[in-house]
Amino acid sequence: MQICFQAEETVKLEVKQQAIPIQHYLRQPSRLVKAIADRKLMTALKDDCYRLQMHPLSFLDMYHFQPTAVLKVWSGASGNVYVNSVSCEIKGIEYLNRRFSLQLKGKLTPTEIEGKVYLQGKANLTVTVDLPPPLWLTPKSLLLTTGNSLLKGVLVRIKNKLMSQLLNDYYDFVKSEQEKTHSLGWQEA
Template structure:
C-alpha cells in the first residue's frame, strides 16, 4: 500500500490599525477569530475553544472529490498569542480516503510592536498523510506530491486571504463597539484602596 505525505507552510505579516482597544483583547476571543477565517454556515462551536469546521469541497487530480471537516482547538494566552491545533479530521464524501487519511494543522498568530506600529505575525503548518487508492498507485510520485502540496497551499492561502481581509475589518468593528459602549461604565467604579 502506497502512503504519501503532503505538506505546506504559510506565514503572515499584517499591519494592524490603531484602535483604542488593543488587538490583544480581541485575540483572546477564539470564536471571533474562527468566525473571521471560516464560513459561519460551515462552522459549529463545540465548546469555548473547540470548533467543528467543514472546508470547501476539494478536487484531487479530477478523480477524487471530497470535503474535509476538522475539529480545531483555538487557545489564546493573556498576551494575545493564539494557537490553533487540529484535534481530529474527517473526509466527507469518500469513505476509502477517510479511513486512510490523517491531517495535522498547527498555527500561531501573535501581535508584535515595531517602531510604534502593531503587526500580526504568524505561521501555519499543514501536513496530510494518506494511503493512496489503487488507481493512483501507478501515478508518478513527484506528480502526486506536487498536486497534493499545491492543494494544501491553496487551502492555507484561502485562510490567509480571509485573515487579511476579514480579521482586521472585524477587529475594527469590535473595537469601535467596545469604545462606544464604554461611557456607560463609570471610570472609577471601585474605590481606591491604600
C-alpha cells in the first residue's frame, strides 16, 4: 500500500541592515548549510551538494529509522537560495529504504518591504512510501495525520535553526569581512 505524506513551511525573518548586504552572504550557500545543519550530521560533497543525516525518528512508536538526504543548495545572482533533494536513504528499516522517496524543494529570498530587509522562504517536503504489511490495517486518516505531522516537525526544526542561527552567522560574516578589510587597510598604510 503506497501513501504520500506532505508538509509545507514558510518563513519571514527581518534582517538588520549591515555594511555588507545579506545577498552577499547568501551567495555562499555552504555557509548557510553550516549555519543551520548539525555539523556532526552533515558532509559536504561536490557540486554544491551536502549529505544531511537527520536525527532518528519514530513512526507510530513501531518503526524507528534515520533518514539521510543528499541536498543540492545553490544561490542565484539576486541572492535567492534554492534547495532541492537529490537522493535519500532510510537507515534502520531496509524494507522502507527500498520503497521510499523524498522530495524537498525550498527557496529563500531576500526582499525589501517598506525600507526593511526580510528573508522570505518556503519549503515543501513530500515523502512517498510503500507501507509494510503490518500497517495496511491502520486507518489511512491516522497514517496521514501521523506522517504529515512527522514531516511538519522536520520542517519546523529546520525553520527554527534558520531563524536562530542564520542571522547570527550573517552578522559574524559581516564582522569578519570588516575586520579583514580593516586589517588590509592598516597593512597598506
